[in-house]
Amino acid sequence: MPLNEIVIIDYGVGNLLSVKRGLEHCGAKVLVTSKPEEILNAAKVILPGVGAFKKAMKALDNLGLVKVIQEVANRKINLLGICLGMQLLLDESDEFGLTKGLGLIPGRVVAIPTKNDDGMINKIPHIGWSKLINSEGISYWNEGILKTLGRSDSSYFIHSYMALTNNNKYTIAYCLYGSKKIPAVIQRDRIIGCQFHPEKSGEVGLKILRDFCES
Numbered sequence: 001m002p003l004n005e006i007v008i009i010d011y012g013v014g015n016l017l018s019v020k021r022g023l024e025h026c027g028a029k030v031l032v033t034s035k036p037e038e039i040l041n042a043a044k045v046i047l048p049g050v051g052a053f054k055k056a057m058k059a060l061d062n063l064g065l066v067k068v069i070q071e072v073a074n075r076k077i078n079l080l081g082i083c084l085g086m087q088l089l090l091d092e093s094d095e096f097g098l099t100k101g102l103g104l105i106p107g108r109v110v111a112i113p114t115k116n117d118d119g120m121i122n123k124i125p126h127i128g129w130s131k132l133i134n135s136e137g138i139s140y141w142n143e144g145i146l147k148t149l150g151r152s153d154s155s156y157f158i159h160s161y162m163a164l165t166n167n168n169k170y171t172i173a174y175c176l177y178g179s180k181k182i183p184a185v186i187q188r189d190r191i192i193g194c195q196f197h198p199e200k201s202g203e204v205g206l207k208i209l210r211d212f213c214e215s
Helices: 016-025 036-040 053-062 066-074 084-088 202-214
Strands: 005-009 029-033 044-047 078-082 090-093 105-111 126-131 154-159 161-165 171-177 180-188 191-194
Touching: 005 016, 005 036, 016 029, 016 202, 029 036, 036 066, 044 066, 044 084, 044 202, 053 066, 053 084, 066 078, 078 084, 084 090, 084 161, 084 191, 090 161, 105 180, 126 171, 126 180, 154 180, 154 202, 161 180
Parallel strands: 005 029, 005 044, 044 078, 078 191, 090 105
Antiparallel strands: 105 161, 126 154, 171 180, 180 191
């Protein structure tokens, strides 16, 4: 396997082809696989995901990939979770009953509130383009996968649950849905999560994927 190859984990849940095409557009060599040895030998790893948390964790467990992904983190291989893949990085989720996650970033996945502070209703799921806002005091914005973005750039979201970290330092950027802050990018060391879909976010998303490839 080439040293610069990026592995996309294939566990039957995720937009594999669109993520692969986005990475290849950025010049990356990409392998889509569920084989543990190929995942652990990757230069970088991406965990995509769409759908329900419980189903996704079951799929990973059935393929014996839970410990593999945890070992990716232990080996300090750059790991990017996208949408549901970001949520799986946390300790647990409330979706369809309490389900244990990968436990790589301390936190919990909860439903997006249906009401704003003023009583106005938020439509669920959150679908569409939202502006990325840097979290106060966070330096990763200038150093990590958001380093080439402008402070008014937007990305494409589609989700009903959000990933709340136990420590504010792990939330790098957020978006506003009504009056509610929704974590948009989380990070702990080399483990990163994007709640939005960079592969569906046009030039902004390509910048993020390119920065991940080059990190």
